[in-house]
Amino acid sequence: xxxxxxxxxxxxxxxxxxxxxxxxxxxxxxxxxxxxxxxxxxxxxxxxxxxxxxxxxxxxxxxxxxxxxxxxxxxxxxxxxxxxxxxxxxxxxxxxxxxxxxxxxxxxxxxxxxxxxxxxxxxxxxxxxxxxxxxxxxxxxxxxxxxxxxxxxxxxxx
Numbered sequence: 001x002x003x004x005x006x007x008x009x010x011x012x013x014x015x016x017x018x019x020x021x022x023x024x025x026x027x028x029x030x031x032x033x034x035x036x037x038x039x040x041x042x043x044x045x046x047x048x049x050x051x052x053x054x055x056x057x058x059x060x061x062x063x064x065x066x067x068x069x070x071x072x073x074x075x076x077x078x079x080x081x082x083x084x085x086x087x088x089x090x091x092x093x094x095x096x097x098x099x100x101x102x103x104x105x106x107x108x109x110x111x112x113x114x115x116x117x118x119x120x121x122x123x124x125x126x127x128x129x130x131x132x133x134x135x136x137x138x139x140x141x142x143x144x145x146x147x148x149x150x151x152x153x154x155x156x157x158x
Contacts, residue, residue: 020053082118
């Protein structure tokens with residue numbers, strides 16, 4: 001029996017067009033996610049001046065901005081960064097759920113990879129741990145996922 005053909009992407013920024021949409025709400029956390037994403041972009045061969053960063057008010061606004069960027073046809077992938085921390089009201093469920101669903105719908109409608117780099121956490125401590133540019137580095141992980149998906153889509157063709 002022969003082996004199945006395998007198609008995998010690689011995290012390579014050279015020649016890629018990627019945009020980051022980052023929420024300003026909980027900016028003390030999102031700034032760290034953004035720093036991690038930018039560091040990963042550079043680490044994988046990208047020039048910082050080639051990376052577009054769009055700031056929006058909060059996580060709820062991420063999907064529409066990401067969809068607008070994806071629909072422009074100018075980007076191979078979009079990274080969405082934000083942080084929603086559970087509080088004492090149902091606000092968390094609405095914002096986190098609509099953000100996740102909206103980003104998924106935007107990716108499916110445009111067929112442009114949109115990576116979910118939005119922390120949805122119970123506590124501030126969890127957010128700080130996951131946003132760290134060291135061990136947690138969810139911003140860097142999101143950028144690497146976007147680069148890998150852009151590579152997969154390029155190999156799959158139109």
